[in-house]
Amino acid sequence: MDALFSRLFASEEQELFFLDCMAYFMVFMAGGTLVALLFENVPYGRYASSRYGFPVNAKLAWFIQEMPALFVPLFLVVGTSPAKTSKLPNQLLIGMYFCHYVHRSLIYPFLLRGGKSTPFASFILACVFCLYNGYMQIRYSSHYAEYPADWVTSPCFIAGSVLWLVGFLVNVHSDHILRNLRKPGETDYKIPIGGMFEYVSGANFLGEITEWAGFALASQSVQSSAFAIFTTVVLTSRAVAHHKWYHAKFEDYPKSRRALIPFLF
Template sequence: MESLLSSLFSENEELYILDCMAYVMVFMAACTFVTLLFENVPYGRYASSRYGFPVNAKFAWFIQELPAILVPLCLLLWTSAAKTSLLPNQLLIAMYLCHYVQRSLIYPFLIRGGKPTPFISFALAFVFCIYNGYMQIRYLSHYAEYPADWVTHPCFITGSLLWLVGWLVNVHSDHILRNLRKPGETGYKIPTGGMFEYVSGANFFGEITEWAGFALAGHSVHSVAFSIFTTVVLASRAVAHHKWYLAKFEDYPKGRKALFPFLF
């Protein structure tokens, strides 16, 4: 793979391309933000046949997230990965992989039922995971340079703690959602416990916090672009969920916010 990448462009050219990929992601986040003002993300309860044929939820989650693991592993195992001997780079790569190992290899097999995913949503997620997986890990494994004491810098420490808190909130919130219904029960219920006591989109809040921490610790345009894109998409889902819950349940907690506790 190293020879293939070397034949395509020089190191300076590749770094420039990686930077451009980050700016394109920010631009796509802006376009997505405008689009989602008028349209819900087409998945789950908001899915529609106009977005393509339905794909089984477990299969969709497993396959669409898998490139986020496979692409980085190929880059780490089959390229020079010159910066992976550095501790800050190792820790940031570990944060990234920890999320996606859970998301692709564990989470899909814990889903109970689950609404099918429209093919277009599935395909876009698959492409995004390839794109982002290459951008994040190629930069961290081959180009990112941090000061020798970066792991003790307040930005890295704060970012790492935010990432950990966000990851735990995300995983715990998914656990609550999976266990809302007892065996044999159908229909929707109001989630309670954990961060759901404060926001309707607790799982989304956790993931947004996670990648905001990653961006702060990573201190690069690539990690910031990922955080911005994630925030745009998941904030839209949280707002849609919040509005749906308020319309669906008369007894829905009125003080509960959509995404950020006490604020929004």
């Protein structure tokens, strides 16, 4: 695998430049996505549409589309000679990333109960994004990211790690609440209750945004920052759409509940 990278890039400086370009392009795409989402919701889940291709089973779609985000990074760590994985800061950052995607790809899909099918176009775009981002995050963290020896005790790393952990726990707990809203055989939508859903309609989205914001703060890289920005754009739009949808569907929806940020927005 190292020989392949040597053929693709004339030097490590060239690959690092490429990784930086990937990050800046992701920020550019976040801007384009922001504009697009002003006119239409991301077409999956309750907003799925046949205009975007034939439906793919929800469990199968989640399992397959998240696989590149786990196995490409795993291959990069195991199948190459990563120069920085012996360093504690890099190990912890890589561990944060893998913790999320082990859950998202190997656990979350098999806990789903029902769920609307995913349009093929949305499924393919998710696969491409996971491949793109998985390579960008872990290749940088395992091969190029440089940190001082005391980075793990720095305020940025400590604050970012705490944010990541809080976000991860909120995300997992919120998904648990959503899965258990319906009894066996029920298909109708219900108002989420408990946890951060007492304060916001998009508790699961708030958790994931917080995760990657914390990861970016702990990492201090353009790659992690680009991922956090893109995640924030997509999930903020989805939280707002859910909030409006809940208010339109349920007359008794809590008036004090915000879309994404407790008490504010």
